Amino acid sequence: MAKKEGQFFTKEKTKVETLERGIHHWFSRPDITESDDLIVVKVDLEPGGGHPFHIHPTMDEVIYIISGQAEQWLEKDVKNLGPGEAVYIPKKMVHATFNSGKEALSFLAILSPAADLEGSMVYVDKEEPWKSLKKSAN
């Protein structure tokens, strides 16, 4: 196998996608860097936006808050996290992230090992107890 290449992601070189769960700025993904190990993406969420309760069966995740305020769920625990704070989410653990502030929320989502992200998410937000949890928190 050929040696993999490094890549600088300046503003001009960064792939940006607008998805239902926020604007995504990609810094590592198998089809972008060829990494088998790392998915790294900055997500910008407007006030009121969020990423509902879900699990990644095969990937550990760290979410790091860059700016704004996040209502971060880790199973039935919830904390408001601000810039410089983070959460570690092991494989199979239910979690959700909502913008709980009045400004945009930007966070880095870091997942490993790398896989197709869309195929590595299982949503549970229509099931109890998750369906009622978010409602009771707001």
Added chain:
Amino acid sequence: MAKKEGQFFTKEKTKVETLERGIHHWFSRPDITESDDLIVVKVDLEPGGGHPFHIHPTMDEVIYIISGQAEQWLEKDVKNLGPGEAVYIPKKMVHATFNSGKEALSFLAILSPAADLEGSMVYVDKEEPWKSLKKSAN
């Protein structure tokens, strides 16, 4: 094996260490989160500080700039990266990061798969061409 636990890293709960290569705020490391997959650490470097040329033989890395200005080397290429910019560094690729600004530089270093970080760094900064490269850049 018992199910691994999630962890919130609020400011009060984050382990901070002062190392020669900057102040380290740990969000994932095998002895902190038990993750086999992720090392995530925020590094604060004062002006003039840096992390000399080295490789990680077994780990891919992404460096994401949070604030300040970084002189980021990827083998013999160099770019100044600012907030919101990043670099992907595959296993075995020589790299270095220096604070090239007048304020503190903060970046997130993300490595995978997780291993003992100190045992997973091989410095080459005393060898050519790396020894002369940094000098010529300043």
